[in-house]
Amino acid sequence: xxxxxxxxxxxxxAIAGWFVCSLLIFVVADQLLTRTGFFQLFWHPPLxxxxxxxxxxxxxxxxxxxx
Numbered sequence: 707x708x709x710x711x712x713x714x715x716x717x718x719x720a721i722a723g724w725f726v727c728s729l730l731i732f733v734v735a736d737q738l739l740t741r742t743g744f745f746q747l748f749w750h751p752p753l754x755x756x757x758x759x760x761x762x763x764x765x766x767x768x769x770x771x772x773x
Contacts, residue, residue: 724770728763735762 709720736755745751 721767724766725763728759728766732759732762 710717711720711723712718735758739745739758745754748754
């Protein structure tokens with residue numbers, strides 16, 4: 707299934723829209739987790755941040771694909 711979104715006359719893949727949404731969710735979650743000191747529990751905080759974004763992006767894709 708190839709879905710495209712018309713954005714000002716240019717066709718953009720639907721996955722790009724989900725990428726932007728998951729990025730916004732990630733930024734909010736990252737700020738909250740940073741304030742609580744969650745990332746201090748890990749030896750490599752940037753790797754945890756990358757994994758958090760990958761989980762959000764993939765989970766959203768799976769949820770959207772199921773509907």
